[in-house]
Amino acid sequence: MSNPNQPGLNLAPQEISSGHEGGLVDQVKAYFSRIKNGDMGALPATGALLVLTALFAYLSPYFLTKLNFANLFVQAAQLTTLAIALVFVLLIAEIDLSAGVAAAVAMDVFYLTTTFGVPWPIGLVSALMVGVILGLILGFFVAKVGVPSFVISLAFFLGLQGVALILLGDGGLFRVEVPEVRAIMNDNLPLWGGWLLLFVVVAISAGLGFYDRYRRSASGLVNRPVSLLLIKLAFITVVGGVVIYVLNLNRSASDVIQISGVPIVIPIVLFIIFAGTFLLDRTKFGRHLYAVGGNPEAARRAGIKVVRIRITAFVITSSLAVVAGLFHVSRIGVVEAASGRTIVLSGVAAAVVGGVSLFGGRGRLVHAALGALVISIIDNGLGLLGFSAGISFVVTGTVLALAATVDAVSRRRGGSVRRI
């Protein structure tokens, strides 16, 4: 078929690789070369996490206490969920400034329905429906009409604050009397529940990992060294094991009551990360979402229904934002007309700090979760050290600026490779 006498060809026999070849050392080398080429992934956020943990542990005797350790996870849960929610619109290079207030309005609906005697599961479904509908409308304006998402979601941001005021009336806090909702952030799994959770996480990771290897070798493709997968699983087991061991210790300050166990919110957040990552990495929808974010015109020419993908992204964002709102209400126990206004910007910051690109097409849910942890640790650590909220904002802003700069510089370096 091919003519070996054609000029200008490198005739040295060369197999086309898949990046799965070689032993552990080659894989590690490949990882570093990816970083060099601007594909930093989760590295900056992980680094920041370690540095901040070490710093605060050194500066404050309270930071590494059992109680604060558990608090940190609970505090981070809401921001993590919101950051994950925002990834879906950020991936298509859009933004949803209204996610926070949309969640607040949805939780107002939850408060109103449950207060008037509707069972809480139905109230929760109504709240989620509010998120879905708001996402549909927003997505319609952006994807179908072509209004820039920044402007239309800003309009929603303003309008929905009004809706919250109308729904709840002026001022005041309204108690949510649903023990099941309060439990999410305030109650813990039984001790065996934590270990079961770890087992499930490791089992799913191992199952997927070995299934992928099996499928590749069944197709006659090369696999990465199995040691790489085993190291990953060992890492998850050890880190998860330490976290659960600590959370299962009694962290109560008083001798009378005992507080121990994994906060209920943690398995919920883990489930969202797992399910969302599965959707993004392993389904057609996920692939198309990345494609639309990378090059909408190419996606359209490939026959992808770009409008539908975009609207779906907005729906997922605002529905997941409602879950973040649920966590918020669970923690503080009340709804108020003014809630949800500022948190969306922290959510965007968390995603960007974690390595999600604002220009679309690049980022993973785990990155957003790491970014949210970084921001939560800054908040928590500076609070413990007695710094004012002012300082905390300044530091968070600096970290965000740093992250955005790293993103821009690494992207430029990635681009220079292309010009060779």
Added chain:
Amino acid sequence: MATPVIELTDVKKGFGPVEVLKGVNLEVHAGKVTALVGDNGAGKSTLIKGLSGVQPYDSGTVLFEGKEVDIHDPIQAAELGIEVVYQDLALCENLDIVQNMFLGREELMQRTLDEPSMELQATQALQSLSVRTVKSVRQKVSSLSGGQRQTVAIARSVLRNAKLVILDEPTAALGVAQTEQVLNLVQRLASSGVAVLIISHNLADVFKVCDEIAVLYLGRMVTQIKTSETSQNDVVGYITGTKSTEE
């Protein structure tokens, strides 16, 4: 001669009062590289858009492998086996080569992406074209050079079992070495039995790889002639309208 893969007869297309294609005939044969040349505004793009189903022709007959077809949308063109590789390539830089080659036609297994199968087929498609410039099929497109991107775009048409591949200015943005690679690739593509139609402004390239040259001048096909039976000077004459076959 064998039945052409595509045969256009008296194809016309106008936009309002402007008639862009004034009755064009064209034949493209399997295993042959046919060049479509002509000055700006001659109607090359309009002719291609008709074949790809983006802008259907107003009148005239289109025979695909001898059977009359009416191509009215891109999906139908793709089903027939007509693939267009556009100048701006239509690749997603944030996705890798396999993901780009299967974009919009992902293979599924139990409703999830069947990555091993796609990776295998993408590798085979590149190997069938004896591609040696691409190191890994899991490289992101953002890390590829212009020539490598063109390679991926062309290999994508192989993967889709295209019978007619239309290349829009495939070497316009490439350096000398990369142009060479892409032209070799085009020849290999044709020798695998695919009909190739290349739009190009570069006559040196055209004479290097094309078996036939079709020249459009102001909406009319001036000539479709074997490369071996003409010269660059003649073709320039056809393109600029100073020479015609009726002389």
